[in-house]
Amino acid sequence: MxxxxxxxxxxxxxxxxxxxxxxxxxxxxxxxxxxxxxxxxxxxxxxxxxxxxxxxxxxxxxxxxxxxxxxxxxxxxNIGNMLFRATPLIMTGLSVAISQKTGLFNIGAPGQYLMGTMVTLMIALSIPSTAVPPFVIWILAFLGGCLAGALWGSIPGMLKAFLNINEVIACIMTNWIAANLVTWLFDIARFSTIKGAFYCQTKWKIADGTFKNLIENTKSGYIYKTTWNNVATPKLGLDKLFPGSQVNAGILVAILIAVAVFIIINKTTFGFQLKACGSNRHAARYAGIKDRANIIYSMAIAGALAAAGASLYYLSGNTEFNWHTDQTLPAIGFNGIPVALLAMNNPVGVIFSGIFMAMLNIIxxxxxxxxxxxxxxxxxxxxxxxxxxxxxxxxxxxxxxxxxxxxxxxxxxxxxxxAPPAPKDAKETTPPADAKTEKGGAQA
Amino acid sequence: MTFLIQQTLLFAIPLMIVALAGVFSERSGIINLALEGIMIMGAFVGVLAVRILQGVPAFQQAAEAVSSFNAGTGEASSAWVTLQGMEILCMLIAAVAGAIFSLLLSYASINMKADQTIGGTALNLLAPAISLFLIRIIVNQNTMGMAGGAGGASWFLIRKTFFGVGANEDMGFLGNTFLDKTYLATYLTILLFVLMSVILYKTRFGLRVRSCGENPQAAASLGINVYKMRYAGVTISGALAGMGGFVYALTTQGCTTNGDVAGFGFLALAVMIFGNWKPLNIALGALLFGLFKCIAASYATLDINADGHFLLNEIGISSYIYRLLPYVITLIVLALTSKSSRAPKAEGIPYDKGMR
Known part of the structure; x- marks a missing residue:
């Protein structure tokens, strides 16, 4: 050696x-x-x-x-699509990484991601783009999503800070609550009570005021794409650089946020306090740091980051959300854990491990x-x-x-x-026509 | 009412046994977050075993005899027994698979002193990945059922004819509820639950396992091998969870598996905490959770007092609310009892001989 x-x-x-x-x-x-x-x-x-x-x-x-x-x-x-899929992975990876800095294991990223998805889509679809410029709607939807994630993430944070309930258990519970809550709210939500009277541009007319895509028969179970309301992340010429792919400016936003998180963690007093609570909560309190507040901040920021990943993913204009999520949690949320672990919780490292994870996805x-x-x-x-x-x-x-x-x-x-035995009696192995129905990524 | 009790039992029993699996692991000092993954592995291997055993001539003949008997011809009492034996065999295979799979967790957390939460998460990621990878290669789709499209019910479900009662005769309330249209697996699991609880709380072995979760250094000073006891705890936990996974797949999914147990492993963790790591409380908690699962799955057609009104449907609460209620209740119970909640003291802390 x-x-x-x-x-x-x-x-x-x-x-x-x-x-x-x-x-x-x-x-x-x-x-x-x-x-x-x-x-x-x-x-x-x-x-x-x-x-x-x-x-x-x-x-x-x-x-x-x-x-x-x-x-x-x-x-x-492939390279363009890799960057596109890396965007939400970098964000959920940052979410797990920042909570780890405070000594918390944020396994609640899937739930925070779902809450972000819901609020983002509801805002992006319900404000008519005829009345408000699309980029304003984009910003509102992004911020709204982040806020929802922050609130959802702060629930396990508060339970941990005030009642000392294990954040892993609380996060798992909030994940499944979010999964059912999101499905239920999309099931009952209406953004227009006047049937058939809601026009966005001249492009579409909402059949009954729900968020569910009832216009395209093939898309049953899906929410409308944000492009129905002319809201989409700008491409900034990246589509020219990687022709045929879904890449957009979201990846740049994700990288900027990662760098910002790096600076906050390593160069500010606030970041130092978070890390101090992670190293030794009691010592931090002895030194005059508000440990409870910092635990809640950490989980809220983690939630906001995971939700921001969802916002960037679903505001891209390429992706659709299957609203029947009551039985499954989004894999992107869980994959934030390997992204953060591979980067050893370094926010800049998360950019690379996120891209690597997306590469595996393409593979x-x-x-x-x-x-x-x-x-x-x-x-x-x-x-x-x-x-x-x-x-x-x-x-x-x-x-x-x-x-x-x-x-x-x-x-x-x-x-x-x-160890698990590998079965050896495969019968038919032609590539399946309808593979796993992907929740996102359906091409426009 | 019969329907409600039967369905509640179907959901509650796998929860109960998997929650007890969690107790075994945590009482020995290892947080077993991998219950979900182990259940998935058990379900996959169990269903695969059913598929393979279906090819054995003796079982095939038994199944044919039973189906022709149900159609009204022939004698089938020995064939029934053969099929129930096959069910027990598959349960055992699933248990062995779960035990082997859980060795990954014990190795990481006992020998390598790794972070148990991350180790468990890895197993939770690994189980669906491996089983879906193989399921897709075996059947070329995402759900693997029994060979030839047979349903689990047609092979393993116990019907009143099994007891020599005619298809049109009434067995009374108790008979209809607890004998007709039930699975042997359900009752075996209850039996096992009682047996394992007694082992954990009334035997020397159980006491030793529990001591390793409370104060391993003290246990070691009395000559107990902490590593061995923790391995035993996690392995038993894996076996019970693997079997629970197969029971779940058999009784609630019609003997199919798709690399997913719909969060039952995590729900079992909730039940375990809800039950304060004690078997009797866990049994009650599992029944409560099972009831909610059952209501959520079938509230629209649930006629509780048999007056022709679907009461729960008429109240107009969405099924998603019933589904999320158990999780909310768990959080509330955790919040209310956080002061008196008694988790094993040494859980999650790698055993270090030098720390006395």
Whole structure:
């Protein structure tokens, strides 16, 4: 083991630990693909090799040529879509990271994300763009979403601060309350009582004043896109740079917010107080810091950030919201956890880990498109990465070369996820026509 | 009323056993946030086992005998028993799968002293990912049921004919409610719940497990191997949760699995806290939560006092309200009892021999 001074720096060790987790995660994914490929008759070795190549460089896959071989190269659509999907992931990642700085585990990001989604969509759709300029509606919807998330996030914060209820449990409860609340409110909400009398521009007429898309038959169960009301995030020429993709200025907003959070955490008194409460709540109180207030602030900011992710995602104009969320929570909320863990809770690091997570997402769709595998393999990779992040400290000591025995232990850890038996009687493995119905991302 | 009781039991029983699974883990000192993931894994492996066992000729013949008996021809008493045996076998397989899967959590939190919350979250992410990945490869869609499109009910549901009662005869209130159209899994789970509660509270082993969750250093000083006890706690927890996952998939989802148990694992955590880590309170809490789940699922056609009026539907409260009520009640109960709530003292703290 090389013991150069560079390797002894905490920052370098953190970075290397994250990279190591990523590598192990990718290798585990490849292993699963290989085992499934070799034991399934209609995938075989060649299919498995395609799958493994896609896992590592799927971002640069383009198509299959006439001979059925994968073609690789710069794919601007993929890169643009990656940046688009990274936007909400960066925001939920920031949400988890800032709460971790205060020693809180914000597993409530999905609920905060849902509340943000609801308020954003309701504001963006119910103010007629004939009367108010669309960019004003955009700003109102964004801020409204953030406020809703902040309020929702502050509930577990207050329970923690005043009653010392475990924030993880409180967050899980508020997640499911939000899931049912959002579904219920979208079910009953009306933004116009006059049937058929509400016009936005001349483009559309709302059938019965609900937010549910009843005009397009194929979109049953979805809320109207914000573009129905001419509200959408500007592209700022990014669509020219990445033709054919859904990218817009949202990614720039997310990066700006990440930098702002970095400055607040590291350069201001407020940020110092938050971190002090995270290190030792009682010591912080002894030093005159209001620990209760800081816990609530931290959760409120975390909630606002998660909700901002939802606002940026659904104001893009490309995405639609399936309002039947009472049985499922948005995966983007949970994926904020691996994003923050990979970045070791560094707000600037979150930008990169968010983009990496979005890249895995793109790889998943490419796998579904080009091979007999499906996108869930990338979820497996993410889960393995989170699992390794749980003992990142051990990984770091491993990199620093202090404790050689950890190597052996870690090797065991990697083998264990294979424990659940892999079934071997696959029947039909043609790529499914209607895969997982995605909640967002439906092209305009 | 019969319908209400039966449906409530169907929802409450998996909750009850999974909440007890949580107690085993937390009493040994490990926060088991992975209950949801372990349930998903158990449901997936259990349904897969059913699919594979369906190919065994003996079970196939038994199923045919039962279906022809239900249609009114033939003798089927031994065939019934065969199918119930198959159900028990699948429950055991799901339990083993859950136990193995939970080893990931014990390894991370006991050997590696990792953050238990993050470890549990990783398992919660891993289980749906792996099961959906494999489900899609096996059946090429997101929901895996029994082979040949058979429903779980047609194979495993106990009907009055099983007891030699004619299809048109009445079994009385108790018979109709607790014997006709029930699953053996429901009653086995209740039995197991009682058995495991006794083990945890009335045996030496149970006392040792609990001591590791309260003061592991003191337990170690008396010669108890804290690592072993914590491994035992989490593994039993995994087995119970895995089995609970399969029971959930079998009894409420018609023996199908789709990489999701609709938050039941988290609901079980809520029940555990609601019940203050005590079995009797947990049983009551699970029944309450089960009742709400049942009302939410079927309030529109629920005729409580059999007078032809669907009372709950006429009140006009949305089903989403019934669904979110248990979570709100849990938060309120937590808020009211936060002073007297007694979580195991050492839960969530990695055991360190040096810290005495």
């Amino acid at each position: 090389n013991k150069s001074p560079l390797l002894k720096k905490a920052g370098t060790q953190k970075l290397l630990a994250s990279l190591l987790s990523i590598l192990i995660g990718l290798f585990f994914g490849s292993l699963l693909v290989l085992i499934v490929g070799l034991t399934t008759s209609n995938i075989g070795g060649k299919g498995a090799w395609d799958g493994i190549r896609l896992i590592f460089i799927g971002l640069f896959s383009k198509s299959r040529d006439a001979a059925g071989n994968l073609v690789f190269g710069i794919n601007t659509t 998943g769709t490419q796998l579904t498109k080009f091979t007999a595998y499906n996108e869930y393999i990338t979820d497996v990779i993410i889960a393995v990465i989170v699992y390794l992040s749980a003992f990142s400290l051990a990984l770091r000591t491993l990199i620093a070369g202090k404790k050689k025995t950890v190597v052996a232990n870690d090797a065991n850890a990697e083998k264990k996820p294979a």
